[in-house]
Amino acid sequence: MTFKQILMAILEKGPRVALIILLALLIDWLIRRALRKLADRMREQALPGVGPRAVTLVKTAGSLAKYTVFFTAALMILTQLGISPMPVLAGAGIAGLAVGFGAQTLVRDVVSGFFILLEGQYDVGEMVEINGVVGKVESVGLRMTKLKDNRGQTYYFPNGAITSVNAFPEEGSTYMLHIPAEEARTDIVGKAVEVMLEDFNDEYGTFALTSTLVGTKSLSSYANVLLFKLTLHPSRLAVTLEKLPARLKTSLERAGLALPEGTEISMMPELHSDH
Structure with missing residues (x-):
């Protein structure tokens, strides 16, 4: 398509494009609102470690939902303008593949961290053994888990590198x-x-x-x-x-x-x- 054709398509399809954008913003707002309510409900249960875990999960789920909604909206807008999204997706796929080789470790850590939080494998303040190191969990993030042993030494474990976890009873x-x-x-x-x-x-x-x-x-x-x-x-x-x-x-x-x-x-x- 020429620039003139794209401009004419924008003028002709403007109301539909605006509607798609408004719907995307509304859906994003509704999802974030629902996630905030869910996190508040989890905090009210006053369970150990639920608060920090809920906050992290809500942020992660909110980000994933936001990217999904607006990516879908962008594809719909391109279609409305008469532009095939396939070449765009192909270009993005090649670029993503190049970046992916350098970001494999980061992606692995984040995915592992998400499931650690989602499944509640361990929480802040718990005594655990990770990869043979025993200590108290100081923080659990999407990318890394922080552990402190009884000597005060701090260990940082990339979540994707954690191969074994042993949780001890809190009461001893x-x-x-x-x-x-x-x-x-x-x-x-x-x-x-x-x-x-x-x-x-x-x-x-x-x-x-x-x-x-x-x-x-x-x-x-x-x-x-x-x-x-x-x-x-x-x-x-x-x-x-x-x-x-x-x-x-x-x-x-x-x-x-x-x-x-x-x-x-x-x-x-x-x-x-x-x-």
């Missing part, structure tokens, strides 16, 4: 620590173990809550078992299960409070009975 893991002691030394061993647990906690940052001596039970005519309830920090669960029993046994032996012959210190998950 509760274990019962069983420590055998000679009946005559039960009280002394109990006080010594409390000090040893505090020292272990200071060294490893292990307990989400203070360890508690919940009682004793008879093991034999000459020995008892001290029962300690421990709430273990999710990120330090493995090191605690591995090191604490042996550490306590060695410390008690050095203090002249060796375990009764044939007994061992053990740790077991707390069992909850359903009523």
Whole structure:
């Protein structure tokens, strides 16, 4: 088409073109309004992490909807003006292909981030293990997840590079620590173990809550078992299960409070009975 023909088409089809533009603006406004209401409703539920996730998802969905609406409107306007959109799409496809090779990683990160947010795989403030690194989630964006470990070190993971995620319970893991002691030394061993647990906690940052001596039970005519309830920090669960029993046994032996012959210190998950 010549420039004169395009100009005549604009004058002739002007009202229809204006109507398409107005409809596109109206549809975009309605979509954004609906998404804002949805985000507000999600925030009102007061669920952990829903607020930040809702905001990010609304922004992303709004942007996608906006581009889709106006791209469709542009194609309709071209058709109204008598211009075939196919050459335009072909040119855009070639340019997009060239840019795409350089933006593959970015696209992969954004797509992965969108599904992380949509599925709620983890939220800000949760304790997780990502690609073998344990820490608290500082932020979750479309492109990157920020994690901080118990030493204060910050890690940045491109969402497309995340291959494994392990989410820990917020309240920590509760274990019962069983420590055998000679009946005559039960009280002394109990006080010594409390000090040893505090020292272990200071060294490893292990307990989400203070360890508690919940009682004793008879093991034999000459020995008892001290029962300690421990709430273990999710990120330090493995090191605690591995090191604490042996550490306590060695410390008690050095203090002249060796375990009764044939007994061992053990740790077991707390069992909850359903009523």
